[in-house]
Amino acid sequence: MSTTIAKRIQGLVSLxxxxxxxxxxxxxxxxxxxxxxxxxxxxxxxxxSEVKGRFASATVxxxxxxxxxxxxxxxxxxxxxxxxxxxxxxxxxxxxxxxxAGCVGIVxxxxxxxxxxxxxxxxxxxxxxxxxxxxxxxxxxxxNSELDAEPEFARDHEIFEPADTAAAGEHR
Numbered sequence: 001m002s003t004t005i006a007k008r009i010q011g012l013v014s015l016x017x018x019x020x021x022x023x024x025x026x027x028x029x030x031x032x033x034x035x036x037x038x039x040x041x042x043x044x045x046x047x048x049s050e051v052k053g054r055f056a057s058a059t060v061x062x063x064x065x066x067x068x069x070x071x072x073x074x075x076x077x078x079x080x081x082x083x084x085x086x087x088x089x090x091x092x093x094x095x096x097x098x099x100x101a102g103c104v105g106i107v108x109x110x111x112x113x114x115x116x117x118x119x120x121x122x123x124x125x126x127x128x129x130x131x132x133x134x135x136x137x138x139x140x141x142x143x144n145s146e147l148d149a150e151p152e153f154a155r156d157h158e159i160f161e162p163a164d165t166a167a168a169g170e171h172r
Contacts, residue, residue, distance in 0.1 A: 074143030096130035
């Protein structure tokens with residue numbers, strides 16, 4: 001029994017780290033899209049609207065991120081209802097955008113900093129903070145389809161339930 005538990009835990013840890021690696025890749029690309037676009041916007045069409053520029057760049061990066069996470073990172077955990085999934089993804093990303101733009105806003109309006117590289121750094125810091133929030137929110141709320149469809153994990157609930165309880169659940 002302990003060998004079975006160890007193998008299942010090892011499988012779950014392996015799956016988790018694969019998701020982290022894919023999420024990191026998607027996040028890295030979204031980071032480049034977000035900050036590259038933000039830099040262009042605050043040095044061009046939105047030169048006097050740094051916070052709005054952060055929202056705009058984060059929106060583009062978010063759309064990229066949803067597609068990449070849905071069809072690559074968490075493809076095995078997609079919800080059967082893509083509309084619900086998208087709405088949840090958007091809600092989580094709005095929270096992430098508020099965190100990222102909030103960091104820029106705090107630096108600009110609370111501390112009175114107007115230096116572009118400092119504002120960029122504030123946005124990067126906010127993006128990193130928002131990324132941590134997003135990963136766990138995606139993993140546990142957005143892309144949370146049960147792993148029971150995976151043969152290695154189909155009976156994981158039995159690890160934590162006594163055999164008679166699991167059997168009773170099957171006969172309900």
